[in-house]
Structures are given as structure tokens and as C-alpha cells.
Amino acid sequence: MSKAPPITLTELARVIxxxxxxxxxxxxxxxxxxxxxxxxxxxWLDTGDMDQAAALWNPDFQAxxxxxxxxxxxxxxxxxxxxxxxxxxxAKVDNANLSEDDLVLEIAFALNARHGLRLVExxxxxxxxxxxxDLSHDVERSVAFGRRYAALCDQFIVKVPLTPxxxxxxxxxxxxxxxxxxxxxxxxRENYLIACVARPHWVNVFLGRLNxxxxxxxxCDGRWVGERTTMASQAAVKELRERLxxxxxxxxxxxxxxxxxxxxxxxxxxxxxxxxxxxxxxxxPKSVSDCTGEDYRPNWGEEIATRIEGLEDLWDVSxxxxxxxxxxxxxxxxxxxxxxxxxxxxxxxxxxxFPRLSEEQxxxxxxEGKAPKRDTWLADIAQGKAGLDGxxxxxxxxxxxxxxxxxxxxxxxxxxx
Numbered sequence: 001m002s003k004a005p006p007i008t009l010t011e012l013a014r015v016i017x018x019x020x021x022x023x024x025x026x027x028x029x030x031x032x033x034x035x036x037x038x039x040x041x042x043x044w045l046d047t048g049d050m051d052q053a054a055a056l057w058n059p060d061f062q063a064x065x066x067x068x069x070x071x072x073x074x075x076x077x078x079x080x081x082x083x084x085x086x087x088x089x090x091a092k093v094d095n096a097n098l099s100e101d102d103l104v105l106e107i108a109f110a111l112n113a114r115h116g117l118r119l120v121e122x123x124x125x126x127x128x129x130x131x132x133x134d135l136s137h138d139v140e141r142s143v144a145f146g147r148r149y150a151a152l153c154d155q156f157i158v159k160v161p162l163t164p165x166x167x168x169x170x171x172x173x174x175x176x177x178x179x180x181x182x183x184x185x186x187x188x189r190e191n192y193l194i195a196c197v198a199r200p201h202w203v204n205v206f207l208g209r210l211n212x213x214x215x216x217x218x219x220c221d222g223r224w225v226g227e228r229t230t231m232a233s234q235a236a237v238k239e240l241r242e243r244l245x246x247x248x249x250x251x252x253x254x255x256x257x258x259x260x261x262x263x264x265x266x267x268x269x270x271x272x273x274x275x276x277x278x279x280x281x282x283x284x285p286k287s288v289s290d291c292t293g294e295d296y297r298p299n300w301g302e303e304i305a306t307r308i309e310g311l312e313d314l315w316d317v318s319x320x321x322x323x324x325x326x327x328x329x330x331x332x333x334x335x336x337x338x339x340x341x342x343x344x345x346x347x348x349x350x351x352x353x354f355p356r357l358s359e360e361q362x363x364x365x366x367x368e369g370k371a372p373k374r375d376t377w378l379a380d381i382a383q384g385k386a387g388l389d390g391x392x393x394x395x396x397x398x399x400x401x402x403x404x405x406x407x408x409x410x411x412x413x414x415x416x417x
Contacts, residue, residue, distance in 0.1 A: 012106060013152060015090040016114045022122035027058030032281055034060055036265055039290045044271040046253070048074045048115060050122055052274045056281075057123055064119050065128035065181065065271045067159065068400040071112055072407040080111055084414040087111075100417050107411045108132050108404070109145055113152050120155045128181045130159035133401040139338065142169035143176075150178040157181045157201070161400070162190060162393050164338030164354060170198035171333045174247075181251070184396045186210065187314040187389035188232035189321050190353055195240045195248040196329035197341060202269065203237060205230040208254035209371055209392065210314065217374040219304055224296040225311070226254075227263055232315035234267055234292060244329060258283050266290035309374075310381040310388030313352070324348035352387025355380070355394070365391065370399045 033043060037060055044063040047053050048070040084107055091098060091106040098106065109132065116129040129149055135142045142165065146158040150173075160170040162184045170180045180200035185191050191203040207226025215222025234250040241248060249268035252260070258279035261270065265288045272280075306312045324344050331340075345351045357365065365372060372391040380386040 011090040011093040012087060012110055013148075015087050016110050016117065016152060020114070020117050020121055022118050024124050025054055025057055025122055026124070029059050030281070032284060033058065035288045036261060036270075039265040039288060041265060041267055042249075042269045044128075044251075044269060045277065046070070046255075046271040046273045048119070049274070050119065053119070053123065056274065056277050061123075061125065063126040063128065063157070063271075064123060065157075065159070066112075066116065066119075067128075067130045067183070068133060068407070069403040071115060071130070072403040074115060075111055075407050075410055080114070081410075081414050083114070084111070084411055087114075088415055100412075103415070103417075104408050104411050105132055105134060107415075108408060109148065111407070111411075113149060113156075116149075116156060117153055120153055126155045126157055128157040128159050130183070130400075131161070133161070133397065133404040136161050136163050136397060137165045137338075139165045139169045139172070142166065143172050146173045146178055146180075147176065150176070159183045160198075160200070161397055162194065163397070164342045167194065167198045167341055168333075168336045168338055170194075170200050171336060174199055174201070175333050183253075184393045184400075185233070186392040186396075187229060187353075187387075188236045189313060189317045189350075190389050190393065191233045191248075191250070192236045192240070192317045192322065193325050193328075193345075193353065195237050195246050196244070196325040197331075197336070199244075199246045199248065201247050202249050202251050203233070204251045204253040204271075205233050206254035206392070206396065207252060207260070208256035209396075211256065213371045213374075213392075214298065214311075216371075218301065219309065219311070219374075220298040220300050224298040225314070227260070227296040228298065229314040230264060230267065231292060231294065231296060232317075236317055237268075262288050263291055263294070263296070266292035308382045309378070310352075310386075313387050314389055318350070320348060321350045324350055349384070352381070352384055353390040353393070355386035355390045357386070357394070362394075365395055366398045368395065370395055 043061045045053050046065050048066040087107050087110045112129050116127045119127045149156045149158050157179050159181045160166045173180050181202040182194050182200040185204045194203050207230050210226040211222045214220050214225040230252050237248045237250050240246050251269040252264050252267050253271050255276045261280045342354050
């Protein structure tokens, strides 16, 4: 795999790198984490809070992952308020003609990179840093900012969200030798598509949100929907690793309970919130074994039609879906386009992963928050106009966009714009 092209060190890059002086924290190994690692699972912490991470960190962990929400939580503490004008002045040295919106985008990137660099230096680990949500439908700028992250630190993993443009951008970044953590996945079929087309190092299932949806909508007691989906996705990407030689590994994301550390043991990667990791240590289980062969089955209500509800599409990669993805996998990176990917899925009758919503539907989904509401979308799901997984992905992206907007607003306040 070729390496990313060198990027000239700009004034903003110098400011991002300047003055970072964190003391490396090593910690001591913990037998509870070692027995999880022994099943083949890599352990990541899902936090941008340096103090919380430090309380748990030890050599059994390999990485930390941040996102737009977690970064916003750190920025809202005010720890970078005095640094923001300094970064803005540097950005203007690089380009005096930046618009206000582009200046905010530059500073948001700089904040993400600087905080990520502090995490790298403090914990001696790889760190996932996420693209600005405004770039989610922009291939060219997604690639440009991904390359800038990589130029700043070879320990960065670039997080790219699931959109047609994200698929193309991730593929191009990976071909540059830049590892991608492809985020906002909610089903095995979405991750099959991602692995075929983008070929990233990591994909995710936000399993906690799936369980919460099933419980909140009265479909079941909330157990095993996310676990079943995650295990199916693990099997799908493992098959593609063996068949296509893709590097893709499965992440369990949005973990909500310490018991999931045990029931998902053997999965490629955990990215654990601090509360989950702390609860697992407090529970102190005596033994953990590989559970990747387990067949977790939710306890559905008697009248639940799982296919019509869109639930089976979470863990079933249909032959029709595979056929479309396998054809897309044959297209060279230079020839891929977002439009071609989306059209291929819709023409193949499996376009629900990228539902084409009206403005009114989009506004409704945004208002519903991180998860779609069953009563709103059941008819569209049953008719194949939208997939439950695709709706979750869009809802997640819109939720991240709100947190990104809050971060951007803080930048504007510090700059008086």
C-alpha cells in the first residue's frame, strides 16, 4: 500500500503541534483485561476525557476513540478557549482569504487534532479522530482533511461516516496508507458494503442504540438485538478478509453494560465507554471465553414480524445485497463515485441503506434524535423505501452534526464572529 503524499507544514500545523507536553502514562496490566484480550479482542476506550481515561489506562489497552460528541464535551469545558484565537491567526497566515465558515472548519480540525495529539502523547496509543460533519458528503475535502490528520501524526486513525461520499473518501485514504475507522454502522449488511467498497481497517456496530430502540419500542426486552447484529457483522467482515484480502476488523461500539464485555468476547475490537469499563472491573468476572460462535436471539413479542420491521436486515446480508456489493468491489478506487454506489444499491432493490428522504422526512428524523421512531417509519421500512439500519445511520449523523454545531458555535464566540 502506498503512503500518503507529504504535506507542507503550514503555520496552523505548527501551532497545533507546538507546546504539547504530556507525561506518558503506562500503568500496570490487569488480569481482568488480559483474559478478555486472550479471546482475541483488542481493547479501546471510548472517551476524550484525559482524566477519566487515565484512571483506567494500562498496557492492556491499544487505542482511544473520539467523535464529534466526545470532542464537543471537552471543548465546552473551555480548556482551549485561549488557544482558539491563536489557531485562527495561524490559519489566516496560511490563507488570508478564508471565509468565516472555512475559518471555523479549520479551527474545528485544529482542535480535534491538538486534543488527539495530547491523547497520543499521554497514553502512547493510537487515537481515532473524526472528520467534521460538514464534510460527510464531500469526497475531495474529506480526503484532504484525512491526509492532513495523517501528516500531523502517524498514530491517528481517521473516522469517516457512512455516506456514499464517505465510502469513496475512505477508499482513497486507505489507498494512501491512511487507516480508517468507518463509523455509524448499524448492521451486518452496511458493514459488508463498507468492507467491499471502502476496505477500511475498522467498521462499527452501534449495538447499544439498537437494544435501546428494541426495548423502547416494545419489540422485546432490549437484549441481544445489538449483540446478534454485531456477531453477524463480525462473521461478514471475517469472510471478506479471507475472500477479498480486506483489512477490515469489527468494532463493538455504543456498549452499554459490563455484561457485554463477556457476551461479545472474541470480537475483533471493543471501544468501551469509561462507565462500561469501570463496571466490568467492579463485577470482576472469574473467567471469560470466546463467544463469537454464540447465536444470540432476542425474545420477541408474539406479534412482531421481524422482516417487516426491518430487524432481520440488521443481521442478514441477503444474496441480492451481496451481489450488488460484490460488483461494486470490482470497481477501482479511481473510478468510484458516490452516485454510482447509491444508484447501484437502489437499482438492485436494496437501497434502504441510503434512503432517499424528502425535506419533511429529514426534518422529522432530525427531530426524533439519535434513533428513528417506529410508528413514523414502519410503512417505509415495510415497503423497502428505507432500511432501519439506514435510518439509524442518518439519525446518528444528524446527532453528531448537532454536537459539531455546538462546538463550532463556541469557536465563533471565542473569535467574536
